[in-house]
Amino acid sequence: DLFITPSMKLKKDLMKTGILNIRNIYTGIKLLKYSKLNKGNNLLYMGRLSKEKGIKYLLKAMINITKKIPAVHLNITGGGPEKENLERLIKQLKLEKNVSFIGQIPNKEIERYYKISNILIVPSICEEVFPLVGIEAMSAGRPVIGTRVGGIPEWLDDGKTGFLVDPGNSAQIAEKVIQLFSNRKLMDKMGENGRKKAEQLDIKNHIKEIEIVYQEVIDKYKNNK
Known part of the structure; x- marks a missing residue:
């Protein structure tokens, strides 16, 4: 065997x-179309809305991020049991203007959401085996901020294709997001490096x-x- x-x-x-x-x-993965990063301030979460995905820590990070970058916007795609709790948290944190729930999106729309985004966040707090969403984002030329859990550190090269942060650490997420938006050259370079990394994982x-x-x-x- x-x-x-x-x-x-x-x-x-x-x-x-x-x-x-x-x-x-x-x-x-099937490589997505590579596109240059836009000049916006858009974050993306793509995946199931459940506790183990650590989305609440991303929302809490948005408090510090919005202080430095008031125009920042987070699109949350996907569905799941935590949606109502997350909606309540957004209201408590007064983030209604900075966060949008997109819901489930068809496969043909995935590429478009990567294109309008600058950074993908993977805030999981569980032992993810090998989440492909981050590799998809890198294939589209987007840097990724992900947690040090499961197989994520195997495809996310800290400081090269994005940043690794400790699970459940909102302060670290905010710090790395602000760092990238403050250094567009670094963001662009990480996007280019991510594409090269993703090409190694072509289906x-x-x-x-x-x-x-x-x-x-x-x-x-x-x-x-």
């Missing part, structure tokens, strides 16, 4: 249980790696018959 994992974090966890014959192959490369592993298993089976 051979097990395939989509992240080194999951591979290490499985090895602790005694499973040793494991090959790590990162999940690939075409993923398929080739899977085919090689399958052939190895088939050949081994034939030789052992």
Whole structure:
């Protein structure tokens, strides 16, 4: 038997249980159209609206962000059980003018939302295996601010394609957002670096790696018959 994992974090966890014959192959994506960053102040969250996604920490970060960048705007896409709680929190924090709930968007609209955004935020507080949303954003040329959980540090190069922050740390999220909006050259460079990183995770490369592993298993089976 051979097990395939989509992240080194999951591979290490499985090895602790005694499973040793494991090959790590990162999940690939279909590359989005690359576009230069606009001059806006737009943040994007894309994903499920649930507690483990840490969205409330992003909203709390918006308090400090709006003080430095009053025109900043956060688009939240997706749906889930936390929507009502998040809407209440937005009112409590008086962020109605700075945050919009977009709801579920069709696949054909995803590229457009990346295009109008400057930074993607992945504020998860759970052990995400290998969330593809950040890689999609990088393929579109957008820097990512994500948390140090699960497999996120495996694709997000801190200081190169974006920034890593501690889970649940609103102050760090705000600090990194403000840093990027204060340094557009750095933002542009991270967007370019992100595209190069995403190209390594093109679905075409993923398929080739899977085919090689399958052939190895088939050949081994034939030789052992």
